Amino acid sequence: MNAVVLAILVMVTLSLARVSVVFALIAASLVGGLYAGMPVSEIMSAFESGLGNGATVAISYAVLGAFAVALSRSGITQLLSKRAIAGLHLDEGNPNRRLIILTLLGVLLAFAVSSQNLIPVHIAFIPVLVPPLLKLMNHLELDRRAVACVITFGITAPYMLLPVGFGSIFLNDILLANINKNGAEFGLNVTAGMVPLAMLVPIGGMALGLITAVFFSYRRKRHYEDRELAHGAQPPTETTRTLKSWQMGMIAISLLGTVAVQLFSGSMILGGLFGFALLSVSGVFRWHEQDNIFTEGMQMMTLVGFIMIAAAGFASVMQASGEVETLVTSSTDLIGDNKGLAALIMLLVGLFITMGIGSSFSTIPIIASLYVPLAIGFDFSPMATIALVGAAAALGDAGSPASDSTLGPTAGLNADGQHDHIWDSVVPTFLHYNIPLIAFGWLAAMTL
Numbered sequence: 001m002n003a004v005v006l007a008i009l010v011m012v013t014l015s016l017a018r019v020s021v022v023f024a025l026i027a028a029s030l031v032g033g034l035y036a037g038m039p040v041s042e043i044m045s046a047f048e049s050g051l052g053n054g055a056t057v058a059i060s061y062a063v064l065g066a067f068a069v070a071l072s073r074s075g076i077t078q079l080l081s082k083r084a085i086a087g088l089h090l091d092e093g094n095p096n097r098r099l100i101i102l103t104l105l106g107v108l109l110a111f112a113v114s115s116q117n118l119i120p121v122h123i124a125f126i127p128v129l130v131p132p133l134l135k136l137m138n139h140l141e142l143d144r145r146a147v148a149c150v151i152t153f154g155i156t157a158p159y160m161l162l163p164v165g166f167g168s169i170f171l172n173d174i175l176l177a178n179i180n181k182n183g184a185e186f187g188l189n190v191t192a193g194m195v196p197l198a199m200l201v202p203i204g205g206m207a208l209g210l211i212t213a214v215f216f217s218y219r220r221k222r223h224y225e226d227r228e229l230a231h232g233a234q235p236p237t238e239t240t241r242t243l244k245s246w247q248m249g250m251i252a253i254s255l256l257g258t259v260a261v262q263l264f265s266g267s268m269i270l271g272g273l274f275g276f277a278l279l280s281v282s283g284v285f286r287w288h289e290q291d292n293i294f295t296e297g298m299q300m301m302t303l304v305g306f307i308m309i310a311a312a313g314f315a316s317v318m319q320a321s322g323e324v325e326t327l328v329t330s331s332t333d334l335i336g337d338n339k340g341l342a343a344l345i346m347l348l349v350g351l352f353i354t355m356g357i358g359s360s361f362s363t364i365p366i367i368a369s370l371y372v373p374l375a376i377g378f379d380f381s382p383m384a385t386i387a388l389v390g391a392a393a394a395l396g397d398a399g400s401p402a403s404d405s406t407l408g409p410t411a412g413l414n415a416d417g418q419h420d421h422i423w424d425s426v427v428p429t430f431l432h433y434n435i436p437l438i439a440f441g442w443l444a445a446m447t448l
Contacts, residue, residue: 038320188372
């Protein structure tokens with residue numbers, strides 16, 4: 001068995017057994033490295049050298065978590081939820097429950113799509129927007145697994161299809177550039193206009209998975225308890241009664257300012273600090289509480305950060321082992337001259353490579369260097385080559401325990417401790433997106 005495959009199987013098995021994903025990634029790195037013949041000192045050196053790649057993302061999410069908890073402590077989130085529940089008559093058995101659910105899911109999808117293309121803040125909106133909506137979701141008895149699927153689709157599919165915002169980076173700067181770079185010596189040259197068209201079929205598979213999740217898999221009612229998201233010296237319900245109009249204005253400015261500062265500075269850290277600072281001086285919570293609030297917020301997002309850091313270390317070990325190239329090479333021995341089997345094997349191998357790394361942006365350089373020569377050797381068209389490389393990389397974002405596309409929804413939906421990362425985010429998104437990506441990626445490779 002290839003060391004990468006073994007490492008991924010160890011990581012997934014431990015995660016499904018409810019072992020911490022951080023522990024699972026470290027254990028999988030050791031198992032994979034040892035199986036590849038690396039000494040322990042070399043494994044740990046490679047692991048530690050990769051940790052820095054996830055540090056910036058980790059501190060960014062921690063600061064945004066502090067801002068989200070500060071908003072919750074102000075009482076504005078409870079006030080908005082209470083008014084929405086009362087206005088929609090949810091406690092009275094509103095007959096329009098399904099329409100309200102679809103509207104809410106549509107709004108979340110619009111925010112998620114906008115976060116990639118229109119206002120490229122990535123998952124920064126989740127810890128701010130989602131926790132205040134949890135009580136509303138509880139009264140709707142909305143299955144949060146459906147919400148996780150909606151958000152994951154919204155923060156992955158758009159940048160794989162639309163060349164705007166993060167989509168411009170993914171499609172043009174990474175996917176297009178790496179395919180042309182690795183295909184130059186074989187005479188392969190693809191244009192920017194070909195890339196979105198090639199990705200249309202795989203993303204169509206994800207869209208089918210989204211429809212299945214919302215209208216079939218998770219359409220039934222699911223009960224959740226109403227739990228407070230933050231507990232301070234002053235109860236949130238009491239705080240809402242004392243909020244002045246100018247304080248409400250400061251809260252609105254802090255929300256808009258957080259997005260604006262992030263866009264202009266390119267830093268989620270500065271954006272989160274700006275929003276937290278405005279809330280601190282607005283008096284919506286007591287000054288002496290701000291240290292506890294900041295700490296509580298960082299704790300809320302710490303797990304996300306540590307998983308991202310551990311995933312960077314895991315990726316470093318797998319690359320240092322040299323087993324990624326071996327996995328692709330050994331897989332070609334099973335293919336023969338069967339073009340259809342070649343496409344399927346390439347996608348499945350891509351799944352194993354990207355599941356541990358958890359980022360399509362990071363894995364495309366690895367995938368492209370191996371897959372472009374292989375695709376040309378099997379006489380795949382330029383469009384089919386794009387679809388194969390793009391779909392294989394996307395598999396990591398759509399359903400990996402270490403992907404911010406699954407960690408982000410979990411961070412928001414688990415703010416009250418009622419949403420499990422593996423079973424409520426990773427498994428649903430894997431089933432509804434990774435399986436269609438493989439099927440429709442294969443279809444694209446064979447028809448384009």
